[in-house]
Amino acid sequence: MSEKQTTNESRRGFVAGGVAAAAGLAIAPGVTLLDMAHARPENEAASGKNRWGLLIDTTKCKTGCTDCVTACFTENGVKQGDKETDPQWIRKVELKDLHSNKTASLPMMCQHCAHPPCVDVCPTGASFKRVDGIVLVDRHICIGCRYCMMACPYKARSFVHEPLTDQNPDVPRGMGCVEACTLCVHKIDRGDNNTACAEACKEGAILFGDLNDPESEIAKRVATYASTQVRADLGLNTGVRYQGI
């Protein structure tokens, strides 16, 4: 009886959320409908068959717009301050070609490299790459040495200098650890199949998807149009690709 109650409670939130999970409806009783929104069962590990990534179309990205930055910080509970030392998971970068004066605006964040330098240098194993290509920091193991911040060619990582309170329950973070874009790993595990920045972009400049799935939109676009890896010369095989630069 209690199970039924739980299911109904969740069902309300589920329907309101408007998430389609037709396949999930076949799951046995006792599993709440909220869980059915998972792309994979919650007891199943992330799979190496996936390689999550982003394709960012800089021709659509507007100069001065910071919607993706705001959405990221809101989703992950990062407070936007004015200090240079404040953590920064994603930032807007303006580029200008000095010969042609062509400008481009783009969001820069952890590029989720296939061969991440931050993982190479980490002395404790806190910096690691998940099998599905997401590069993360295990804060339980991080000693805050900041070698990874030095190693990252994209300046993607930040150090948390001050004590934090009121974290988002889905995104634990605290003083003394290094952190960076997690590719919204909690959303991916939940089955949202999108990141906060991609959801927030009104121009549709950010596309999230599985680079390994030839049927996915992102893989099709990468296969059809020219895309760039920032600092491709380093041979890191980034999971975040850019168009139009």
Next chain:
Amino acid sequence: MGIPTIKTMGTWLASLAVVLAVGASSLAVADGGAKSPREAMLEGVKGDKCVAPTDDMRRNHMKYLKHHRDETMHQGIRTQQFSLKGCVECHASPKNNSVVGTNQNFCQGCHAYTGVKLDCFECHATKPKATAAFHPIAGQTGGLAANMRKEMGSAQSNVAGAAQ
């Protein structure tokens, strides 16, 4: 799994040192008497059962949490049974909607009584995301849960909002 790191070893040794040096009652005494944290244990509980038998949870919750944390962090396995988020959702006090803050709060109450340092909440949220969320695998029958739900009727709309 469970490889002792410098940090966790440090925490463990620090905890041991506290217990050995000053005894289990030091923190409780500082707060005015070595009272059993039983009241705090009962206060925030929603539903009628925990995710495992109580004596098992008392003895082994730290092992379950650590095992779960490694699986979640490194493999993306997010089962609900030993999720710290689930603990907080059920055990947050109705007074300050938290598991720490005062010795009447669930986690802090017992950790202060036993003199064991609690550092989960330097990073993890101390408050549940939605006030009226129940642990999905704990039972919700009985007067306590019903009363809680009535009290938190206004918060129900927030739950639907959060689910979106």
